[in-house]
Amino acid sequence: MTGIRLTAPAPGWAIEAEVVVVGSGVAGLTAALRCAAAGLDTVVVTKARLDDGSTRWAQGGIAAALGDGDTPEQHLDDSLVAGAGLCDEAAVRALVTEGPDAVRRLIATGAQFDTDPSSGEIELTREGGHHRRRIAHAGGDATGAEISRALVHAVRDQGLRTIENALVLDLLTDADGRTAGITLHVMGEGQHDGVGAVHAPTVVLATGGMGQIFSATTNPAVSTGDGVALALRAGAEVSDIEFVQFHPTVLFLGADSEGQQPLVSEAVRGEGAHLVDAAGTRFMVGQHELAELAPRDIVTKGIMRRMREQGAAHMFLDARHFGAQMWEQRFPTILAACRAHGFDPVTQPIPVAPAVHYASGGVRTDLHGRTTVPGLYACGEVACTGVHGANRLASNSLLEGLVFAERIAADIAARRPWPTVAPAVPQEPSLLPLIAPEQRAEIQRTMSHGAGVLRSAESLAAAAASLEAVYANAAQDREGSGKTAEPGVESWEISNLLCVARVLTAAALEREETRGCHWREDRPERDDTEWRRHLVVRLAPERRLVVSRTGTTAFPPTDILSVPDAPREP
Numbered sequence: 001m002t003g004i005r006l007t008a009p010a011p012g013w014a015i016e017a018e019v020v021v022v023g024s025g026v027a028g029l030t031a032a033l034r035c036a037a038a039g040l041d042t043v044v045v046t047k048a049r050l051d052d053g054s055t056r057w058a059q060g061g062i063a064a065a066l067g068d069g070d071t072p073e074q075h076l077d078d079s080l081v082a083g084a085g086l087c088d089e090a091a092v093r094a095l096v097t098e099g100p101d102a103v104r105r106l107i108a109t110g111a112q113f114d115t116d117p118s119s120g121e122i123e124l125t126r127e128g129g130h131h132r133r134r135i136a137h138a139g140g141d142a143t144g145a146e147i148s149r150a151l152v153h154a155v156r157d158q159g160l161r162t163i164e165n166a167l168v169l170d171l172l173t174d175a176d177g178r179t180a181g182i183t184l185h186v187m188g189e190g191q192h193d194g195v196g197a198v199h200a201p202t203v204v205l206a207t208g209g210m211g212q213i214f215s216a217t218t219n220p221a222v223s224t225g226d227g228v229a230l231a232l233r234a235g236a237e238v239s240d241i242e243f244v245q246f247h248p249t250v251l252f253l254g255a256d257s258e259g260q261q262p263l264v265s266e267a268v269r270g271e272g273a274h275l276v277d278a279a280g281t282r283f284m285v286g287q288h289e290l291a292e293l294a295p296r297d298i299v300t301k302g303i304m305r306r307m308r309e310q311g312a313a314h315m316f317l318d319a320r321h322f323g324a325q326m327w328e329q330r331f332p333t334i335l336a337a338c339r340a341h342g343f344d345p346v347t348q349p350i351p352v353a354p355a356v357h358y359a360s361g362g363v364r365t366d367l368h369g370r371t372t373v374p375g376l377y378a379c380g381e382v383a384c385t386g387v388h389g390a391n392r393l394a395s396n397s398l399l400e401g402l403v404f405a406e407r408i409a410a411d412i413a414a415r416r417p418w419p420t421v422a423p424a425v426p427q428e429p430s431l432l433p434l435i436a437p438e439q440r441a442e443i444q445r446t447m448s449h450g451a452g453v454l455r456s457a458e459s460l461a462a463a464a465a466s467l468e469a470v471y472a473n474a475a476q477d478r479e480g481s482g483k484t485a486e487p488g489v490e491s492w493e494i495s496n497l498l499c500v501a502r503v504l505t506a507a508a509l510e511r512e513e514t515r516g517c518h519w520r521e522d523r524p525e526r527d528d529t530e531w532r533r534h535l536v537v538r539l540a541p542e543r544r545l546v547v548s549r550t551g552t553t554a555f556p557p558t559d560i561l562s563v564p565d566a567p568r569e570p
Contacts, residue, residue, distance in 0.1 A: 047168075174423065
């Protein structure tokens with residue numbers, strides 16, 4: 001236990017449950033539904049509305065070996081190649097072997113995927129890194145929205161308790177360090193007002209990503225790394241967090257565009273669109289056997305190299321040969337987004353550039369979603385299961401959330417009944433200095449410039465120094481004059497953002513090689529001898545980061561904490 005907490009009012013209300021699930025994407029709602037089906041008293045807490053997380057923004061689809069001639073073994077091979085030597089093969093094997101039946105259970109829950117009109121079979125397409133057509137989609141390019149719709153309907157139909165518009169604050173633990181629930185703040189439109197608590201012996205983190213630590217991202221506004229920051233404060237370990245995937249084809253709206261950017265799904269390339277420069281030259285041909293359908297890190301690097309060579313701010317995605325009918329039927333969401341911003345992909349190439357998309361790492365778990373804190377589980381983008389390694393294979397994210405949520409629910413059900421636990425109040429809690437909301441843009445720009453697609457020791461060191469200055473100044477103000485930002489949603493969010501940004505920068509600076517979606521300009525080669533292993537980060541009680549390296553590609557067991565290194569500043 002670290003004893004570290006956000007500065008916040010004491011809970012003014014509390015409810016009891018057996019399981020509290022934080023997050024309402026595919027991972028969170030699947031975990032909640034499976035726990036409830038096992039007879040567990042389950043509460044879902046979500047930051048906005050039930051359908052406002054990252055899942056509903058997923059365009060491409062969900063990958064599983066559902067087609068004729070495809071096998072889990074082939075899916076495994078593609079995933080391992082994309083992960084650049086850092087996948088946990090056991091985790092990937094669980095994903096690909098359990099995935100097809102998990103998708104079928106999702107369909108039984110109510111999700112409707114696009115089917116072939118003549119055969120009634122699920123239509124499958126290809127995306128980057130896949131050698132088979134194995135991506136199931138819905139509504140053309142609205143797969144996430146359909147999955148979210150089906151799961152939200154099931155949650156409401158079954159009457160699960162939900163608390164919407166609630167920002168999770170910290171993990172509650174008992175005197176022995178075991179999970180005892182969470183504190184949260186309901187933002188005025190939920191079932192309760194102000195700071196409260198859910199007392200529960202089991203907590204499942206499914207809070208999604210952390211894309212908002214960068215200026216431009218495909219992530220929604222709620223993706224501020226809250227789950228990773230909470231887990232670190234609670235003493236959990238984080239791993240592979242330096243591997244942030246940049247989606248290669250995001251609609252380019254200008255070099256200064258900030259916030260959530262429109263995504264142009266990889267499925268567009270899967271159906272035959274070409275990446276070209278301003279002269280119309282296909283620059284990915286010859287760079288990889290799959291050309292535009294290479295794994296995302298390779299395509300992103302190819303785009304960035306071409307942009308550098310030509311001094312261009314973006315490249316183009318050319319799918320004019322699709323014709324109007326295919327655009328309208330297969331990609332209606334993308335078509336509408338492009339036209340809303342003044343581009344018509346039916347008649348002109350789409351300007352695209354890479355932007356932050358997905359965190360391959362996160363809170364370290366075992367194959368059952370257990371973290372290093374007893375009673376705390378994690379699944380979905382907030383977790384590091386070992387499935388993605390150094391670079392997520394396209395459309396494995398929805399499947400990971402689905403499969404590991406089911407594994408978590410099974411493990412929780414198998415472990416009941418739990419001993420009665422009561423939250424213990426730390427004798428001297430270490431309250432983090434809150435960061436003023438106006439620091440948000442500075443932190444995001446620092447990360448975009450120093451820890452973006454192109455990284456180096458120089459850029460990362462500068463970013464780390466800038467982030468440390470923001471933290472040190474806030475700490476000095478608190479300790480010197482007692483001043484701190486006013487507790488509230490904005491200051492809690494930016495404090496979480498700063499925490500995650502510091503951890504990511506520390507890990508990226510430590511990894512002195514290029515691997516997967518971690519691209520070090522000063523260390524351009526992959527080094528399997530020294531770096532085919534994982535970085536594990538935790539927060540020491542004195543609020544300093546501890547970064548250690550595993551001796552092999554295997555993670556240590558979650559029930560045995562890593563041997564601590566000497567704490568050091570990031």
